[in-house]
Amino acid sequence: MGELDSWGYQWLTFSDFAPQMESEFADIMQPFDPEEFAGSRVLDAGCGNGRFTRACAAFGPRAVIGVDRSRSVAAARTNTADLSSAAILQGDIMSLPFPPASFDHVFCIGVLHHLPDPREGFLALARLLKPGAKISIWVYAQEGNELIIRFFEPVRKHISSKVPWGATKLLSALSAVALWLLVTVIYLPARALCPAVFCRLPMHDYLWYIYSLGFYTLYHTAFDKLSPELCAFLSHDDLCAWFAAAGLSEVVMSHRNGNSWRAQGRRPVCEG
Ligand SMILES: C[S@@+](CC[C@H](N)C(=O)[O-])C[C@H]1O[C@@H](n2cnc3c(N)ncnc32)[C@H](O)[C@@H]1O
Secondary structure (H helix, E strand, O other), X not given: OOHHHHHHHHHHHOOOOOOOHHHHHHHHHOOOOHHHHOOOEEEEEOOOOOHHHHHHHOOOXXXXXXXXXXXXXXXHHHHHOOOOOEEEEEOOHHHOOOOOOOEEXXXXXXXXXXXXXXXXXXXHHXXXXXXXXXXXXXXXXXXXXXXXXHHHHHHHHHHHOOOOHHHHHHHHHHHHHHHXXXXXXXXXXXXXXXXXXXXXXXOHHHHHHHHHOOHHHHHHHHHHHHOOOOOOOEOHHHHHHHHHHOOOEEEEEEEEOOOEEEEEEEOOOOOO
């Protein structure tokens, strides 16, 4: 099977996406204002089915190039076919066919934590920034994922990333139904009737967030968690060290939904 097949299978199977991807994208980009994409040249590194390439194009960049190593580029091409500013390439983040300082903005959503060496992937992308350009990343956090690391990760590592994808899909559907029932029966009433109790429930921000995106996204998210061969959980300190190693300034980091990091930095205009 292999890792490339896992991503190709995932994005060709879950090629649709929830309609609220533009607001989702704007939220992940915070505090960057996506209106600033207007007229710029942007890279979507690890674009999957192109859902965020498409969301970015809505903000009027001169060009947004989605790159992915897997067969998912077929879904990304279909999902962006009507957009004149979008282009999709198949390629590896570690050896992209762009010279240094090619982009006004690079974003990389949900990809670095699946690379064999996430730090090297980040540094490779940072080299593509023009002076004054920004990079925005979103990664799984170590902080807030203790339950996932303890109970789900062994299942992913030893079972669900190894069995045929049809079996992983079935396991994902069963997990999604269980989570849907859990949130409907416990989290939803607690949120409505007793917010103090809701706030004490495990992973309440995250579970409420994926529940609010609908069952299809919950099912897709379960598959996305259970199928990858590689998965890292990165700490605040890891990310601080990456941005420092890349020589980036104006670094801003925030915890999203209690279990992930969104982070941004800028290549200084004058280096040295
Ligand atoms: C969880 S998906 C995220 C996709 C997309 N950014 C999104 O959030 O919808 C991770 C993606 O990274 C891609 N990927 C993994 N390693 C890569 C690499 N070395 N170079 C390019 N893409 C890679 C996978 O093929 C997969 O589509």
